[in-house]
Structures are given as structure tokens and as C-alpha cells.
Amino acid sequence: MHELPVTKSILEIVLRHAAANGVERVSAINLRVGALSDLEPEWLQSYFDHISGGTPADGARLRVRRSPLTFRCGSCSAEFDAARESLDRVACPDCGSGDASVVAGTSYTVEAMEAA
């Protein structure tokens, strides 16, 4: 359900850029989604297919690139990336401290589109 407003926003952004660039058919859309964002690519694509019917983005493939989850160590200030699954047992690769906090991983952007 929560993918729907996101999908509408993606379509609106893409159609606006398609019109501005005189694009008649969009074949693919590149998205960048933070590791912490709850977004199911399959649902996103299926909503998109549904709402983009009859527009220049009809049939466009959504390519989701997950941006990494970045932590900063509370002891030595080193920054490092880790998988979301390791959230509860993350340790700084430099000093081994477990006192690290997330500093990035929540992006939500339309990066580019492919015009056919």
C-alpha cells in the first residue's frame, strides 16, 4: 500500500522530464533507494505498470539501486558501510567498537530515465 504514493511521485517526475525533453517513450527508469527504505521492487513495478498505462512511460522498467547503509563509529569516527541485516551486530572495521550509528541510507530519488 505504501508503495502507491511513491509510485505516483515517480511517474509524475518522469512524465514531467519526458515532456520537457520531448521524449515519446520511456523504456527504463533508474531509481536510488536507501537501504533503510521499506520498498518492495516487485510491488513498485506492478503499481507502476498499472498507473502508467497510456502515458509515455507505459511499459518502462524500474531499476532499483539500493544505496548502502553507512555508519559512523562513536569511538574512532571511521565511516563504513554495512548490510541492513547486520544492524544489530555491527562493529567498526577499524577499531572494533560496537557503538556505531547510521549516518546515511535513506535516499529516495529518481536518478535517470532511458528514452527509447
Add this chain to the structure above:
Amino acid sequence: MSDTTLIDIKEEILSENRELANQLRSELESRRVFLVNLMSSPGSGKTSLILQTLSHLQPSYRMAVIEGDVDSAVDAERVTKEGFPAIQLKTGGSCHLTAAMVEKGLQALPLDSLDLLFVENIGNLICPVSSDTGANLNVAMTSVPEGDDKPLKYPRIFQASDAFLVNKTDVADHFDFDVAEFRRRVRRLNRDAPVFEVSCKTGQGIVEWCAWLRGRIEGHG
């Protein structure tokens, strides 16, 4: 592949909502109204927390509540029964409040005679966090029976909020909620945000939470 062109976009998704939220924030700032957005699962005790907070902060501030619900008015009725203005927004199935919905609530309230406004978001830990309401402060609440692993399951809301409450501490003896573990998990996602342990039933911790909130409101100017 030579017949395709890559067009650069680099635009934030849901930026339209964020722009409206920013407008609401400036509008509220010019009228000196401080907006607090409260988020939690269904049943954590959002309405009870708001009622406790209103009762503790009066008569320092003139306060009102915008209640979000899918399709009922029971929360707004509870608030108005206590003598505070409340607007009920029915989202008709949508799982979170958008800036546009909050704007409707604001239009129905006497903003010039208010200092502090609460938005009670739809009970949900996923969707509300992606939709800026125009609030000055985002607060997320969980409760003892829900377990201490919510930050692991819904990290985004814990990463994006300014303060956290753990409600229902009065029943802590009956559950395995590990507060130290919960605090550690929150800190991993949000280093500086405070965590308040409260019971809306007994009033425990409400004074500390309200003192902090008062500091944020006064600090905002």
C-alpha cells in the same frame, strides 16, 4: 542499445509533498505555532499520550490536536471531551497523513489563538515516515507489549524521528521488553535522539517528556 538515450533526472521522490510541508512549516512559524507529529503502531497509546501531554502543558500553551484516522472519529471525540479543540481527518484508506491533509486540518483551526499543535498520525510504522507533515518535531512511540525489536524491524522511522517514547511501562513486569537493549538499538540508528519511558496509565515519565518538549518549543523561539 545505441537507440536509447539516458536522461539525467536526480530528483527526490515525494518532493512535492516535502515542498508543501516546507510551506506549512513557514506559515506556522510566522504564526508562532509549534507542530508536533506523533507516530506509532496502532494501539501504542498515541491519543492517551497526547491527552497526558495537553493536561501537563496547560495553561502554558494554547493547544489543539489534528487526529488522523482511516475512518473513525473516536480519537477526536476523546480530545474534545477533555476540552481541547480537535479536528478529525479521515484518510479514507490511506495509511499515513500527507502535508495536503494536514493543511486541511490547519485551515479548520483558529491558528492565531494557538501555540502548540499535535498531529496524531495514522497508526503505522512504515508509511508516515516518508511523508513530511510540516511538523517542527517528529516523535515516534512504541510500547512495552510490542517488544524491544521495533528499531530492527522498522529502522527508517527510528532513523528519521527526533525523540522516542516507550509507553506502558506500568506492565513491564509482564513482558520481556529490555529497555537497555531498546536504547542501544535506537542509538545505533539515531545517535542523539532522547528516549522517554512513560506510562500514560500512571503518569510515570510524563513530567520528563513534557520538560524536554517544553525546552524544544522554547528553544525554537
